[in-house]
Amino acid sequence: MQLDRLALRLRRRRPWEAGDLGCRMVQTWWRPLMAAWLTAYVPVAVAVYVALREHPAVAIAIVWWLKPLFDRVALEVLSRAVFGEVLSPLAALRALRDTPGIVASLTIYRFDPARAFNLPVPHLERLRGRAARERSRSLGRRGRGAAVWSTLVYFNFELVVTLSFFGAIDLFTPSGFDRDFGLKSIFLAGEETPWRQALAMAMQIATVSLIEPFYVASGFAQYLNRRTQLEAWDLELTLRNIAKGDADGSRPRAIAAALLAALVLAFAAPREAPAAAADPETAIKQVMTEPELQQYKEVKRYRWKADRDARERDTGERDASGLGELIAGFARVLMWIAAFVLVALLLYYAWRYVGAWAPEPGRRRQAPKVLFGLDVAPESLPPDIAAAALAAIEAGRAREALGLLYRGALSALVNRDGLEVEAGDTEGDCVRRTAALVDADKAHAFADLVKAWQATAYARREPSAPALRDLLASWRAHFEAAAP
Amino acid sequence: MDTHAQNTGTGLDPEHLARAAADADAMRREIGKAVVGQEDVVRQVLAGLIAGGHVLIEGVPGLGKTLIVRALAKTFNGSFRRIQFTPDLMPADVSGHTLYDPSTGQFTTRRGPVFTHLLLADEINRAPAKTQAALLEVMQEGQVTIEGESLKLEPPFMVLATENPIEHEGTYALPEAQLDRFLLKIRIDYPSLEEEKRLAKQVTLSNVGEQLNVDAVETIVTPEAVVDLQRVAAALALDDAVVDYAVRIVRATRTWNGVSAGAGPRGCIALVRAARASALIDGRDHVTPDDVKHMALACLRHRVRPSPELEIEGHGADTILAALLDRVDAPRA
Numbered sequence: 001m002q003l004d005r006l007a008l009r010l011r012r013r014r015p016w017e018a019g020d021l022g023c024r025m026v027q028t029w030w031r032p033l034m035a036a037w038l039t040a041y042v043p044v045a046v047a048v049y050v051a052l053r054e055h056p057a058v059a060i061a062i063v064w065w066l067k068p069l070f071d072r073v074a075l076e077v078l079s080r081a082v083f084g085e086v087l088s089p090l091a092a093l094r095a096l097r098d099t100p101g102i103v104a105s106l107t108i109y110r111f112d113p114a115r116a117f118n119l120p121v122p123h124l125e126r127l128r129g130r131a132a133r134e135r136s137r138s139l140g141r142r143g144r145g146a147a148v149w150s151t152l153v154y155f156n157f158e159l160v161v162t163l164s165f166f167g168a169i170d171l172f173t174p175s176g177f178d179r180d181f182g183l184k185s186i187f188l189a190g191e192e193t194p195w196r197q198a199l200a201m202a203m204q205i206a207t208v209s210l211i212e213p214f215y216v217a218s219g220f221a222q223y224l225n226r227r228t229q230l231e232a233w234d235l236e237l238t239l240r241n242i243a244k245g246d247a248d249g250s251r252p253r254a255i256a257a258a259l260l261a262a263l264v265l266a267f268a269a270p271r272e273a274p275a276a277a278a279d280p281e282t283a284i285k286q287v288m289t290e291p292e293l294q295q296y297k298e299v300k301r302y303r304w305k306a307d308r309d310a311r312e313r314d315t316g317e318r319d320a321s322g323l324g325e326l327i328a329g330f331a332r333v334l335m336w337i338a339a340f341v342l343v344a345l346l347l348y349y350a351w352r353y354v355g356a357w358a359p360e361p362g363r364r365r366q367a368p369k370v371l372f373g374l375d376v377a378p379e380s381l382p383p384d385i386a387a388a389a390l391a392a393i394e395a396g397r398a399r400e401a402l403g404l405l406y407r408g409a410l411s412a413l414v415n416r417d418g419l420e421v422e423a424g425d426t427e428g429d430c431v432r433r434t435a436a437l438v439d440a441d442k443a444h445a446f447a448d449l450v451k452a453w454q455a456t457a458y459a460r461r462e463p464s465a466p467a468l469r470d471l472l473a474s475w476r477a478h479f480e481a482a483a484p
Numbered sequence: 485m486d487t488h489a490q491n492t493g494t495g496l497d498p499e500h501l502a503r504a505a506a507d508a509d510a511m512r513r514e515i516g517k518a519v520v521g522q523e524d525v526v527r528q529v530l531a532g533l534i535a536g537g538h539v540l541i542e543g544v545p546g547l548g549k550t551l552i553v554r555a556l557a558k559t560f561n562g563s564f565r566r567i568q569f570t571p572d573l574m575p576a577d578v579s580g581h582t583l584y585d586p587s588t589g590q591f592t593t594r595r596g597p598v599f600t601h602l603l604l605a606d607e608i609n610r611a612p613a614k615t616q617a618a619l620l621e622v623m624q625e626g627q628v629t630i631e632g633e634s635l636k637l638e639p640p641f642m643v644l645a646t647e648n649p650i651e652h653e654g655t656y657a658l659p660e661a662q663l664d665r666f667l668l669k670i671r672i673d674y675p676s677l678e679e680e681k682r683l684a685k686q687v688t689l690s691n692v693g694e695q696l697n698v699d700a701v702e703t704i705v706t707p708e709a710v711v712d713l714q715r716v717a718a719a720l721a722l723d724d725a726v727v728d729y730a731v732r733i734v735r736a737t738r739t740w741n742g743v744s745a746g747a748g749p750r751g752c753i754a755l756v757r758a759a760r761a762s763a764l765i766d767g768r769d770h771v772t773p774d775d776v777k778h779m780a781l782a783c784l785r786h787r788v789r790p791s792p793e794l795e796i797e798g799h800g801a802d803t804i805l806a807a808l809l810d811r812v813d814a815p816r817a
Contacts, residue, residue, distance in 0.1 A: 425814055454772050458771065459769060461721075
């Protein structure tokens with residue numbers, strides 16, 4: 001690997017950023033890439049569509065199935081372009097002759113959700129069978145998720161572009177003409193005239209040619225990024241540059257760069273051995289014999305039996321269900337969060353409404369001290385209200401007498417009968433609430449008292465002495481507290 | 485009435501007041517003979533008349549809106565007209581117009597249906613804005629101008645406009661400024677089970693067809709007596725604490741959470757007027773906070789606009805006002 005000839009700036013990127021780098025690759029080297037792609041793809045697609053024009057669905061399926069084949073052509077061009085080599089379309093096609101794993105990629109791995117990411121393993125590293133599988137697994141350990149998602153994203157892109165093409169036909173069809181060759185024709189087979197078939201075929205070819213190179217490039221860039229992480233290409237390049245700087249005699253820069261490299265090395269993730277080394281097994285064995293790796297410690301802990309059973313069932317052959325595992329893991333986390341929130345809510349409401357359903361006797365609401373600007377706390381009233389009211393009547397202080405009776409009645413209702421009065425309650429509301437709480441006679445007596453009080457308060461019309469005595473008598477009957 | 489009443493100092497002779505209160509109460513009971521249930525609605529319509537205002541009634545068709553108006557008209561021997569508002573109704577159809585009579589060579593003035601005591605403007609939101617405006621002008625001024633000649637309407641004059649809350653296809657919603665001209669907006673709802681049973685029996689008994697029957701209603705007062713009722717209501721004793729309560733309620737609508745536009749000073753005036761009428765119907769010579777509270781919904785529901793987020797949640801002006809009334813402190817006498 002001649003890393004110093006690489007036309008990319010190597011650094012550790014996130015998988016998505018690497019995907020963007022792939023799009024930049026397509027923009028930079030679109031000439032050789034599109035030339036090779038169209039040379040490979042268009043003739044085959046046209047031939048299949050024409051040969052199977054009676055069965056358009058079969059033709060579309062076959063051309064779709066052959067995609068990995070064309071992807072290799074695009075990959076070949078890109079893999080040379082990153083080293084500054086421009087490949088002619090024919091040279092790219094020739095590369096297909098001696099690339100391994102074509103059959104596998106058209107059969108078992110046709111539905112691999114991380115297709116573009118894994119394609120360089122057989123095509124560029126020339127690995128096949130078990131070796132290729134292991135290599136893909138080690139690459140996919142941190143990067144498969146993003147690769148699967150990109151496949152989904154590009155699949156959707158293709159869908160959108162296809163629908164847009166057909167939608168454009170609908171858009172430009174003048175009204176009055178039949179519209180059965182627009183979006184409708186995707187779902188309902190209409191009348192198949194040759195030109196329509198040709199147009200549908202052209203649109204299919206255009207869609208795939210527009211999207212697929214980007215997909216391949218983004219998978220390739222993610223693959224390069226993963227290898228940069230695994231094999232520390234970026235560090236290797238830095239060290240080489242330092243070596244070169246040494247030769248040039250530029251000491252200070254070299255020292256700074258060396259320090260930087262040392263720092264990066266100190267904090268870098270432990271490096272995995274590249275599975276593509278010449279003979280990895282002997283290398284590993286050799287490394288394992290070193291004294292640092294000969295320290296064993298026995299650790300005991302409890303484990304679920306289910307885990308053990310599952311591990312026994314797990315034969316080590318992991319299937320390609322990365323997306324499924326991802327969704328399952330996600331759902332599991334969500335479920336735990338939901339359960340936690342639910343329990344927290346239950347606890348909160350239990351705490352908030354504790355005792356709301358079963359009020360204990362004796363735990364009554366604190367009776368208010370002041371109502372309508374009047375003090376109704378028992379201690380604020382004279383001990384013998386009736387006597388005090390009578391004295392006020394005798395002295396001709398009607399308003400004071402009525403006020404005493406009214407406050408006494410309210411105080412009795414609030415403190416003894418549990419009348420609850422809110423800030424916005426008018427006198428009439430109090431009368432209505434009282435009617436629901438106490439017997440009719442008492443409620444009636446209170447209503448009369450309120451009426452007299454309202455006339456005094458709002459009409460400045462004080463009741464006459466006889467009326468006051470009547471009110472006092474009924475007050476004594478209903479509101480006077482039993483002797484303490 | 486309080487039997488121990490002395491002269492109240494409001495300039496009202498107690499006997500006069502007692503007579504007025506008895507009249508108001510009798511009118512309410514007479515309307516109740518024809519209209520089954522809907523006591524609140526009847527009471528509010530009567531309060532609207534006594535307060536000298538106009539009312540907007542909202543309710544689905546067939547709940548007896550016309551019946552209430554006809555019964556009310558019959559109680560004081562008032563004239564009653566009904567206009568069905570439609571998109572092609574012109575202002576002249578409401579107020580009247582002048583015609584050239586070729587046989588006499590004279591212009592004759594044809595008075596429109598507004599020349600009446602009680603005017604039922606059915607589905608007022610079906611007519612275009614200029615026709616609505618013509619009617620609203622009549623409501624405001626109490627007079628009609630035809631060909632430059634102003635004609636006074638004979639009091640009492642009251643407009644009862646109706647709106648159907650469920651159909652908005654092809655309607656012209658009344659703008660807020662015009663809604664403000666109505667003293668009350670009354671909601672009329674379906675009758676209860678018992679009321680509906682009584683209603684079915686009463687309407688079908690010895691009555692062919694579905695003609696609404698107001699024969700049972702007797703005329704008890706004259707239109708002049710109604711004008712007198714309005715004067716008495718305006719003279720009832722009103723304590724500062726009660727005015728303060730009404731003002732605090734209206735002011736609270738402007739700052740209340742969930743109201744995008746509150747009621748203006750006109751809402752305040754309307755609330756006090758309606759409270760006075762309510763006190764008279766109850767036979768009192770003074771206004772209490774209860775009167776204000778009872779009338780607050782009808783006075784303010786068309787003057788406040790709930791915020792969009794509350795409307796989306798399905799809360800109308802009534803819900804907001806009910807919450808507001810619970811929170812505004814009642815007067816401390």
